Amino acid sequence: MSVDVKYTTKARATGGRDGAAETLDGSLKVKLAPPKEMGGSGDGNNPEQLFAAGYAACFLGAMKAVARGEGFPKVPNDATVTATVGIGPRSEGGFGITAALEISLPGVDKAEAEKLVEAAHQVCPYSNATRGNVDVGLTVA
Structure with a gap:
C-alpha cells in the first residue's frame, strides 16, 4: 500500500x-x-479514549469530504459521531480492541445517511487502518 x-x-x-x-x-x-x-x-x-476521540473526529471529517461529491446529502452542522472503543483480553492471547460508531445526521433521510456513512467508511483513514483487524460497528441513529 x-x-x-x-x-x-x-x-x-x-x-x-x-x-x-x-x-x-x-x-x-x-x-x-x-x-x-x-x-x-x-x-x-487512556489510549482508548484518545483513539475514540480521534476516530470520531476523523469519521465526521470523512463524511464531510464524501458529501462534497455528487449524489450525497450535505452533512448538517449538528451532525455527530460517537465512537465507543473497548479493550480486553483476546481468546488467542494478548489484548484486542473493539470499535463502534454511532452517527447522527439530523434531517437526513436514513437511507441517504446510511449510503453516506458507508462511503465515508471506505474513505476514513481510521476505518482503513482498522479494516481486517478490528470489527467496526456502524449505526445510523
Whole structure:
C-alpha cells in the first residue's frame, strides 16, 4: 500500500499507560492512567479514549469530504459521531480492541445517511487502518 503523505505529526509517551503523552509541537499534553476497570486509578486519560476521540473526529471529517461529491446529502452542522472503543483480553492471547460508531445526521433521510456513512467508511483513514483487524460497528441513529 502506498500513501502520498501530506502531513505528519509526532507524539512521545513516557511511563506507558501510567505516565504521560504529548505531541512534540506542544499542542497536546495528557496525563495517562489506566481505567479503574483495568486496575488503574482512572485519574487521567487512556489510549482508548484518545483513539475514540480521534476516530470520531476523523469519521465526521470523512463524511464531510464524501458529501462534497455528487449524489450525497450535505452533512448538517449538528451532525455527530460517537465512537465507543473497548479493550480486553483476546481468546488467542494478548489484548484486542473493539470499535463502534454511532452517527447522527439530523434531517437526513436514513437511507441517504446510511449510503453516506458507508462511503465515508471506505474513505476514513481510521476505518482503513482498522479494516481486517478490528470489527467496526456502524449505526445510523
